[in-house]
Structures are given as structure tokens and as C-alpha cells.
Amino acid sequence: MATPERDSITGTPTTGHEWDGIKELNTPLPRWWLWTFYATIVWAIAYSIAYPAWPLINTATAGLLGYSSRADVARDIADARLAQGKWLERISTSDLDQIAADPELFAFARAGGAASFRLYCVQCHGSGAAGARGYPNLNDDDWLWGGTLEQIHKTLENGIRFTGDPDTRDSQMPAFADGILTPAQISDVAEYVLKLGGQTNDAVAAARGEPLFAENCASCHGETGEGNRDLGAPRLSDPIWLLNGSKDAIVAQISNPRMGVMPAWKGRLDENTIKQLAIYVHSLGGGEQPDAQ
Amino acid sequence: MARDISATAGGNVEQFDVEAVHAPGKRELYAPRIKIHPKRASGWFRRLKWIIMAVTLGIYYLTPWLRWDRGAYAPDQAVLVDIAHRRFYFFFIEIWPQEFYYIAGLLIMAGIGLFLITSVAGRAWCGYTCPQTVWTDLFLVVERWVEGDRNARIKLDAAPWSLDKLSKRVVKNILWLIIAIATGGAWIFYFADAPTLAREFLTLSAPAVAYITVGILTATTFVFAGYMREQVCIYMCPWPRIQAAMLDEDSLVVTYNDWRGEPRAAHRKKLEAEGAKVGDCVDCKACVAVCPMGIDIRDGQQLACITCALCIDACDAVMDKIGKPEGLISYSNLHTYNARKAGKPAKLDWRMIVRPRTVIYSALLATIGAVMLGVLLMRERLDINVIPDRNPLFVTLTDGSIRNGYTIRLLNMSLQPRIFSLGIEGLPNAVMALAESTSPPGRTAQVVVEADKARSVKIYVTAPPADLQGESTEFVFTVTAQDVGRPAETSLYRAVFRAPPR
Numbered sequence: 001m002a003t004p005e006r007d008s009i010t011g012t013p014t015t016g017h018e019w020d021g022i023k024e025l026n027t028p029l030p031r032w033w034l035w036t037f038y039a040t041i042v043w044a045i046a047y048s049i050a051y052p053a054w055p056l057i058n059t060a061t062a063g064l065l066g067y068s069s070r071a072d073v074a075r076d077i078a079d080a081r082l083a084q085g086k087w088l089e090r091i092s093t094s095d096l097d098q099i100a101a102d103p104e105l106f107a108f109a110r111a112g113g114a115a116s117f118r119l120y121c122v123q124c125h126g127s128g129a130a131g132a133r134g135y136p137n138l139n140d141d142d143w144l145w146g147g148t149l150e151q152i153h154k155t156l157e158n159g160i161r162f163t164g165d166p167d168t169r170d171s172q173m174p175a176f177a178d179g180i181l182t183p184a185q186i187s188d189v190a191e192y193v194l195k196l197g198g199q200t201n202d203a204v205a206a207a208r209g210e211p212l213f214a215e216n217c218a219s220c221h222g223e224t225g226e227g228n229r230d231l232g233a234p235r236l237s238d239p240i241w242l243l244n245g246s247k248d249a250i251v252a253q254i255s256n257p258r259m260g261v262m263p264a265w266k267g268r269l270d271e272n273t274i275k276q277l278a279i280y281v282h283s284l285g286g287g288e289q290p291d292a293q
Numbered sequence: 294m295a296r297d298i299s300a301t302a303g304g305n306v307e308q309f310d311v312e313a314v315h316a317p318g319k320r321e322l323y324a325p326r327i328k329i330h331p332k333r334a335s336g337w338f339r340r341l342k343w344i345i346m347a348v349t350l351g352i353y354y355l356t357p358w359l360r361w362d363r364g365a366y367a368p369d370q371a372v373l374v375d376i377a378h379r380r381f382y383f384f385f386i387e388i389w390p391q392e393f394y395y396i397a398g399l400l401i402m403a404g405i406g407l408f409l410i411t412s413v414a415g416r417a418w419c420g421y422t423c424p425q426t427v428w429t430d431l432f433l434v435v436e437r438w439v440e441g442d443r444n445a446r447i448k449l450d451a452a453p454w455s456l457d458k459l460s461k462r463v464v465k466n467i468l469w470l471i472i473a474i475a476t477g478g479a480w481i482f483y484f485a486d487a488p489t490l491a492r493e494f495l496t497l498s499a500p501a502v503a504y505i506t507v508g509i510l511t512a513t514t515f516v517f518a519g520y521m522r523e524q525v526c527i528y529m530c531p532w533p534r535i536q537a538a539m540l541d542e543d544s545l546v547v548t549y550n551d552w553r554g555e556p557r558a559a560h561r562k563k564l565e566a567e568g569a570k571v572g573d574c575v576d577c578k579a580c581v582a583v584c585p586m587g588i589d590i591r592d593g594q595q596l597a598c599i600t601c602a603l604c605i606d607a608c609d610a611v612m613d614k615i616g617k618p619e620g621l622i623s624y625s626n627l628h629t630y631n632a633r634k635a636g637k638p639a640k641l642d643w644r645m646i647v648r649p650r651t652v653i654y655s656a657l658l659a660t661i662g663a664v665m666l667g668v669l670l671m672r673e674r675l676d677i678n679v680i681p682d683r684n685p686l687f688v689t690l691t692d693g694s695i696r697n698g699y700t701i702r703l704l705n706m707s708l709q710p711r712i713f714s715l716g717i718e719g720l721p722n723a724v725m726a727l728a729e730s731t732s733p734p735g736r737t738a739q740v741v742v743e744a745d746k747a748r749s750v751k752i753y754v755t756a757p758p759a760d761l762q763g764e765s766t767e768f769v770f771t772v773t774a775q776d777v778g779r780p781a782e783t784s785l786y787r788a789v790f791r792a793p794p795r
Binding site: 031100103106107126127128129137139140141142198235238239240283285286289 | 325682683684685688689690691692693696698728729731751753
């Protein structure tokens with residue numbers, strides 16, 4: 001059936017296939033193509049010997065060159081650690097003010113702090129450090145426990161109301177609904193707090209609340225609601241609210257307060273990381289200088 | 294190979310036993326290449342080609358070694374494509390990546406330049422300055438020097454392997470390889486400091502990419518110029534197709550004046566005695582023998598002709614010898630060809646060069662060049678880019694004012710360190726402070742940027758609510774550099790200040 005013959009016009013052999021009198025020429029492949037094809041075969045064999053290629057049951061052939069992308073990454077990480085070494089050494093021997101004063105060291109610490117922040121802090125404070133209801137915004141200048149490098153560092157080390165650390169920052173706001181103030185009095189104090197924060201309020205109720213505030217609240221929150229950082233008492237005379245600035249929320253807080261907890265990071269993170277975190281948080285825009293308080 | 298000296302052609306004209314291997318219609322796609330043994334030509338065009346070869350090779354090999362003092366903060370290499378630092382230096386010009394449109398403009402100019410040259414002088418690029426032509430020519434010089442001219446090479450090719458043949462082949466290939474390595478080697482010097490890289494390269498301490506690049510370019514030079522030669526032009530290069538489409542009746546092409554040459558005759562005296570009409574062509578095939586492309590120009594203008602004009606040199610020499618006027622093969626365009634055919638005197642004159650097409654090309658070239666030059670001379674060497682903080686968009690402060698954060702990228706494209714003065718226009722009561730600085734906020738901030746570098750700084754802008762119009766208020770960042778003895782440079786960036794809904 002298939003009888004190859006030589007085509008008389010082109011001089012090229014045919015494949016011998018014939019359909020309705022039409023014969024198929026067996027035109028040879030272009031030589032450059034053929035040689036390229038052979039080259040790719042040779043290349044493929046050599047490649048699969050030199051590089052990881054063949055799957056085995058639990059693993060794969062390693063290849064003669066011993067190349068591994070995982071090993072490459074491990075080497076890159078080791079190189080990066082080595083490169084970080086001298087900076088970390090300087091951070092551990094410098095105090096916070098020295099780090100802040102050295103632009104290069106500051107830049108390194110800030111970058112390192114930003115990376116650690118993303119790992120340990122964003123769960124509560126958010127990836128932009130803007131906080132959430134009950135979790136402070138770290139970008140602003142309204143600090144509960146102080147915004148100097150030293151104070152931020154202490155908060156990081158010992159946490160807030162963290163039972164596992166005896167040196168933790170601690171304070172308690174009494175539950176005023178618990179027999180201290182009547183609901184009507186709490187409502188009046190709340191109106192006064194609205195007034196302190198510059199919000200619309202019932203002037204008559206606020207006037208009734210003022211003496212109650214002076215009696216029950218001013219010891220921690222200050223005469224004019226300016227707050228007290230030694231006690232972590234929030235400043236009430238500003239537009240920034242940790243929880244919510246509405247009257248209902250203020251009444252709820254006075255009646256049965258919620259107070260935030262932050263874990264102590266000393267012992268969980270190394271000293272260098274905590275220093276870098278302090279530098280980073282301080283650099284977010286609200287950081288204070290010791291004399292500026 | 295046989296050759297006979299024909300005394301019958303009106304002089305001692307050497308007849309060449311040569312076939313045009315690339316004659317139109319004869320080329321077959323799947324046929325193996327028939328080797329071409331171009332004979333050495335001599336004459337006006339050959340001399341011109343020597344000069345052009347010397348100039349173009351000189352430019353290629355020597356340019357990276359030219360020095361250009363740019364001061365302490367930039368490399369002193371006149372032409373440097375510094376990919377690692379994303380800078381391109383060309384004598385007094387320095388280009389940053391975002392100014393790449395200058396390169397695009399240059400490429401457009403090069404394209405139009407080729408159009409212009411093609412419409413005036415045909416495929417002059419192919420015949421004289423194309424690297425493939427230049428290096429093939431250079432390799433042919435080596436080949437001729439080692440193995441002899443056409444006939445000796447044909448003989449050597451046909452001879453059985455012997456010590457003599459082997460040694461000639463080895464010497465030729467080694468010389469080719471040296472040229473090829475020098476060619477690949479010169480290329481890498483455009484991308485790094487040439488003296489340093491040369492030292493590193495020779496002490497085997499240069500980066501791997503340098504050796505790989507040299508290897509690839511050595512291989513391509515060696516194979517293209519040594520062994521592929523005319524096949525690159527005929528089968529690989531798209532340019533002959535494009536150029537052929539751009540030729541018109543005013544384009545110069547290498548032309549065989551068949552009205553004068555035909556009927557060609559080798560044994561003319563005999564034919565003349567018989568009273569037959571004989572053309573000037575003595576059919577000596579000198580034109581075919583010298584052709585590096587293996588074509589017969591007497592078949593007419595064709596794709597494979599790179600218009601190197603060596604056949605003109607070869608034919609003119611023969612015409613001199615037999616006492617006929619030169620120019621049986623000549624540079625002509627269709628007009629002069631037709632005029633001369635009709636027996637009218639025709640000379641190439643300026644009207645063939647200055648015509649609408651060439652004027653338009655020239656005008657385009659001049660316009661693009663002038664615009665680029667103007668932009669280049671007026672360009673600022675500083676720039677500002679601003680990325681507003683998105684998380685958080687804004688921060689409310691205890692006194693009720695709103696703060697926005699911006700990452701500002703300052704580009705100092707001059708070759709001196711400079712102090713940039715940042716300022717804000719709009720937001721009349723706003724102040725700004727650098728995150729890295731403890732100095733009190735103000736309406737301006739100073740930032741030092743190193744020479745030829747970009748620097749990012751974080752900046753906080755604080756505005757009282759009275760300044761703000763709703764959730765977004767437009768304002769402008771300005772950056773100014775005041776250098777001693779030069780006019781101040783200023784750049785602007787329109788930014789938006791975000792605030793909470795009221």
C-alpha cells in the first residue's frame with residue numbers, strides 16, 4: 001500500500017501515502033531546525049543530570065551540581081543575618097537616645113522595628129498602627145502611658161495590666177454603677193465629659209455633672225479632664241476617643257469600665273527587637289521628647 | 294578551477310569561471326550552502342570601504358576607553374551604560390531611567406536616518422556600515438592573508454587534507470577567534486569601567502555575566518562573520534525586505550547598464566568581424582568573482598545585493614583595460630538609467646537628492662533632534678515624587694488638627710550633593726516636620742541629597758481644621774535647590790490632604 005517513490009517534479013521522496021491520487025511529499029526538515037532540535041535533546045538530558053529533575057517516590061534526583069533553590073534562600077538569609085550583625089551589635093550597645101541620634105542606626109532600627117511590628121503588634125494595633133476601638137492609635141500624640149522613647153520602651157517591656165509581669169503598668173477604673181453613682185448621676189457626668197471633649201451636650205445636665213466629676217473622676221482624669229499618664233488615665237478633653245465618644249459609650253464606660261491589656265514583651269522578644277519597636281512606634285508621628293511633656 | 298586569459302576581448306582580460314550562487318530563482322531553501330570565494334577588489338569604492346571599516350571598528354573598539362571628567366561623584370567613562378546603578382552616561386549627558394525617552398528618541402532618529410539614507414543612497418547601510426558587512430570584510434582580509442586570494446582558496450578547499458591545509462585553517466580560525474573575542478570583549482566595556490573590568494576580566498575575577506556575554510558575542514561574531522556571512526543578510530535579516538520596499542525611482546542602486554553591455558560577448562573580435570552587434574560587456578565575470586554575496590549584478594537589482602559597489606570597481610578596471618568608458622556597472626537611479634538608455638546625457642544632480650521624500654525625512658530628523666536637544670538643555674536636575682500614607686489616611690491630634698503622612702522621594706540628578714528645600718503651597722496654617730528630625734515643625738524643611746542619588750524622606754503635614762475643605766484638600770509640595778552661581782531649580786508635586794468626614 002505504502003510504496004515510497006521519488007516525486008518527479010520536486011525530486012523529493014514521498015511518504016508513500018496517497019489519498020485520491022494526492023501523494024504526500026516527505027520533505028526533509030530544514031537542517032537548522034533539525035540541529036536545533038537535536039541540541040535541545042542533548043541539553044535536556046544534560047540538564048536533567050545536572051539539575052534536580054526526576055521525581056522519585058519521596059524525593060527527587062538532586063542533580064550533579066547540587067543546586068537547590070531552598071539552599072539558595074537559606075544562604076541569602078544567612079548572608080542577610082551576617083550583614084545585620086554589626087548593626088544589631090551597635091543597637092545592643094547603644095541606648096535609645098543614641099540610636100535615635102544616629103541617622104544610619106536609626107534607619108536600621110526603624111526598618112527592623114517596622115518588620116517586627118508587622119509580626120507582633122498588628123493583631124491589635126493594625127497594620128498602619130492606627131489602632132481600633134479599645135486599641136490605641138499609635139500615630140497620634142495622645143498617649144495613655146507616655147510617648148517618649150523611654151516610656152514606649154517600658155510599655156513594650158512590661159505591658160499594661162499584664163498579670164504575668166509584676167512591673168506591668170497597672171491601674172483600675174472603678175465601676176461607678178456599682179453603688180457609687182446613680183444612673184442619673186452617671187448620665188450627668190457623661191454630659192460633662194461630652195462638654196470637656198467639645199461635643200454637643202445638655203448644658204444643664206453637664207452643670208450638674210461638673211461637681212460629680214470633680215469629686216469622683218478628677219483624681220485620675222484631672223480637673224479639666226487632661227488625663228494622667230502616670231495612671232494611664234485617658235485625656236478626656238480632646239477629640240480622640242479610645243473606645244467611642246458617644247454618650248451611650250461614655251455612660252457604659254463609667255458604669256462598668258473596660259480597660260485594655262497589653263502583654264509584656266520582655267522575655268518573649270529579645271532586647272534588640274524591643275528597642276527597635278520602640279524606635280519605630282516613636283517615629284510614627286506622635287513620638288515625644290522627654291522635655292516636651 | 295580553470296581560468297583563461299582571453300586575448301580576444303580587446304586586452305588581457307581575465308575570465309573568471311564563476312557562477313552566481315545566489316542568482317534569483319536559483320536559491321533553494323533546503324539546499325546546502327555553496328561557499329563563496331570573493332576575489333579582492335580594488336578601486337574607489339574598495340578604498341572607501343577600507344576607510345569606513347577603519348572608522349566604524351575604531352569607534353566600536355575605542356569608545357569605552359574615552360574618559361570624561363564628571364567630578365568626584367560620577368564615573369569618568371565617556372560612554373557608560375551603568376545598568377547596576379541605572380544610569381546612562383554619554384559625554385556631557387547623563388540619563389536616569391525615567392528619562393529613557395531620550396533613548397527612544399535617538400532610536401526613532403536612527404530609524405528615520407536609515408530611511409533618509411535609503412531614499413538617497415539605497416542600501417548604503419547594508420553595503421558599508423552594517424556590522425555584519427564590516428566584520429565579514431575584516432574576516433575576509435584575514436582569510437585572504439592566510440589562505441590567499443580567490444583561486445588559492447578554491448584550490449585549498451578542493452585539496453585533500455595536508456599539513457599545509459591544516460596549518461592554514463588553524464591559523465585562520467585562531468585569528469578569527471582573536472578578533473571575535475576582541476569584539477565580544479569590547480562590548481562589555483560599555484557597561485562597566487573599562488580599565489577596571491579589563492583588569493578583572495584578565496585576572497578571572499570579573500562577574501560571570503561578563504564572561505557569558507563575551508562568550509555569546511564571540512560565538513556570534515565568529516560564526517556570523519566567519520561561516521554564515523551572506524546567509525545572515527539573505528535569510529536572517531529583515532532589513533533587505535524593508536529597504537527594498539523603500540527604494541523608489543530616485544534611489545541610488547548599483548546598476549548594470551544592460552543597454553550598453555548587452556549582448557555580452559567574450560570573444561568579441563570574432564563576432565565583430567562577423568558583423569554581429571556586440572555590447573561592452575566582455576562577460577569576464579569579474580563582477581561576480583568579487584561579489585561577497587555571490588550574485589550576478591547583471592541579473593538586475595535583487596534582494597541579495599547589499600550595494601557594496603565592489604562590482605563597480607571590478608568592472609571599471611576591466612573597462613579601463615579594454616579601452617571602454619567606465620560605468621558599465623554604476624550607481625544609478627531609474628531616471629538616469631532611462632535617460633542614458635535613451636542616449637541622453639544624465640548626471641546625478643542635487644534635484645535627485647533634494648526631493649519631497651528626503652526633505653520630509655530631513656525635516657522630521659531635524660525637528661525631533663531639535664526638540665530633544667531643547668528638552669535636554671532645559672531639563673531640571675531635580676525631581677519630587679510623593680506617596681501619601683494610606684494606612685492611616687489621616688491622624689486626628691489632641692488639639693483637633695489633622696495630620697497626614699507622606700513619603701517624599703527627592704531626586705538629585707546633578708553631580709553635586711545638594712540641599713533641597715521642601716515647602717508647601719496652600720493650607721496656609723499647615724506645618725510640616727521630617728519624621729527623622731527633632732526640629733520643630735515649620736513651613737519648610739531642608740533635606741540633603743547626595744550627588745546623583747535619590748532619597749526618600751517621611752514627612753508629616755499638620756493642618757488645623759480651618760484650613761481644610763471637607764475630606765480632601767489639594768495643596769502643592771515644592772522642592773527648590775539653590776546652587777551657588779546657578780539659577781534656582783524648582784519642582785512641584787500636587788498632593789491631596791485627607792481629613793475625616795465632618
